[in-house]
Amino acid sequence: MKKDGEWCNVTLHCSTSTNTSALSYIWNYKHGNSSSTILHNKTGDTIKMSLQPESWDMEIMCIVHNPVDRKNVSVQKICRDYDGNKTAAAIRGRNHYVLSLVVLVVLGAVWYLVKIKKKQRKG
Known part of the structure; x- marks a missing residue:
């Protein structure tokens, strides 16, 4: 377009x-x-x-x-x-990728914290 x-x-x-x-x-x-x-x-x-x-x-x-x-x-x-360059649908699509990345980072951080907490309980 x-x-x-x-x-x-x-x-x-x-x-x-x-x-x-x-x-x-x-x-x-x-x-x-x-x-x-x-x-x-x-x-x-x-x-x-x-x-x-x-x-x-x-x-x-x-x-x-x-x-x-x-x-x-x-x-x-x-x-x-x-x-100027993109339709609203393309912008929404890009926003979904950013949101997915944020969710993955948060889930990774939670997983890491749980792993550390379990390690502290054992040791």
Whole structure:
């Protein structure tokens, strides 16, 4: 994602781990009361869009299908929490790593203190 003035440029990639030769992709968007198909073809696993601020909270859905099955995934508020480099989701993800690290350090310290206390009781 890149913000250029008032525009937010995004590239979305939709993929699956199964054989891709028989797959087709449909990209839909929903914004407010309107919805539409953006792209429908066999090789459209990636889409590039330039969005103005009034469209930053739209929902974009990728539908992957073949003659046997159909799966979809959607993303909302793509550019809404833009901070220059990362979305709010990326920032929250980083915060989860920091929180996990803090929890591990605290658990390690507790384990160490318990080990020392047991050693003191024996000796």
